[in-house]
Amino acid sequence: MIPITYSAEVSAARENGTAIVALESTIITHGMPYPQNVEVARLVEGDIRAAGAVPATIAVMNGTLHIGLDDDELTTLAQTKGVAKLSRADIAACIATGGTGATTVAATMIAAKLAGIAVFATGGIGGVHKGAEDSFDISADLMELAQTDVTVVAAGAKAILDVAKTLEVLETQGVPVIAYCQDDFPAFWSRGSKLKAPLRMDDPAQIARAHEMRGLMGLPGGQLIANPIPVDAEIPAAELAPIIATAQADADKAGIVGKGVTPYLLQRIFELTNGRSLEANIALVRNNARLAAKIALEIGTKP
Known part of the structure; x- marks a missing residue:
């Protein structure tokens, strides 16, 4: 079984049929320094909420595929050092070995598909x-x-x-x-x-x-x-x-x-x-x- 978890916000959206937009996480871990990275992540998530949809930032944390991060998880990821940059070739290995990794476009698409999310925004x-x-x-x-x-x-x-x-x-x-x-x-x-x-x-x-x-x-x-x-x-x-x-x-x-x-x-x-x-x-x-x-x-x- 895939170790996968949904944030409370994403879980509620899945239950009530609210539109969800997937977001990658390499922009957080590899795109800019802390605390600017988490501040920008919050802005992007806020833009999606303001438009009437729910954001689902995707990442692998300690071997679990996260579909949506709560604020504490977002902050933790933004400060974690040595985070792997995951694509199709290594996302499964990262999960299997209990690793932590940020998703690129390819890996985010794979995770979004698993979660039934049809739309993904990236840079x-x-x-x-x-x-x-x-x-x-x-x-x-x-x-x-x-x-x-x-x-x-x-x-x-x-x-x-x-x-x-x-x-x-x-x-x-x-x-x-x-x-x-x-x-x-x-x-x-x-x-x-x-x-x-x-x-x-x-x-x-x-x-x-x-x-x-x-x-x-x-x-x-x-x-x-x-x-x-x-x-x-x-x-x-x-x-x-x-x-x-x-x-x-x-x-x-x-x-x-x-x-x-x-x-x-x-x-x-x-x-x-x-x-x-x-x-x-x-x-x-x-x-x-x-x-x-x-x-x-x-x-x-x-x-």
Whole structure:
């Protein structure tokens, strides 16, 4: 039996049919320092509640899969050192060995599916890393989107990635990529990537119907909803490009590989932008949480 527990708030939502939105936990453990990490987590959860849904932050703590964290658990996780960063490959091992780990996009999708949660809000998905033709560094997030039927709301793929190749892999895997209220695929900290999104929808109800239609048709996998960062919070792509290039060169020089690449690059970009990248990250995560709540509220309602 899977050792799984639900917070009191999530348990009540499951009983009374209230919409639930899943949230990852690596943004807490690997995204920013304490106490800012727990403060931001509370803000994001509050945005979902304000929209009429219930947040379910997901993590593995002492070998138990938590679907929703109460405030004490959230604070504990935010202060815990050496937390594993879990994806499909290692979430089961972490649970089996009694470990503690924070969930990435892929692991959060798996847990959300187990809990019957249809919608998940994150910052940006992982994807094809630059130089993947040599390193083969491609995030498990893309394969998870192809096989686990959860709708994921993100501000596109992280801008440190090869966004064009990421879109190609998503197309090959049959993942619907739906830009919200614009034609461009957003580029995380920037609203546009100069790449056209395959699909566009302007209404959360349409997105919810598309999610449900995939289920009715027996199509595997989820949807990626690409929600652009708010205008007043974005960092223009032209300004970011040389900063990302510098951060990537520094990572290569330092020999950073595998799971260490993304956190290293995000930290280096934070330094090079004097903290603006983190402020933008917080704004886009909150924006995604609000949209995810709207979609979750529409799922299961009659068109």
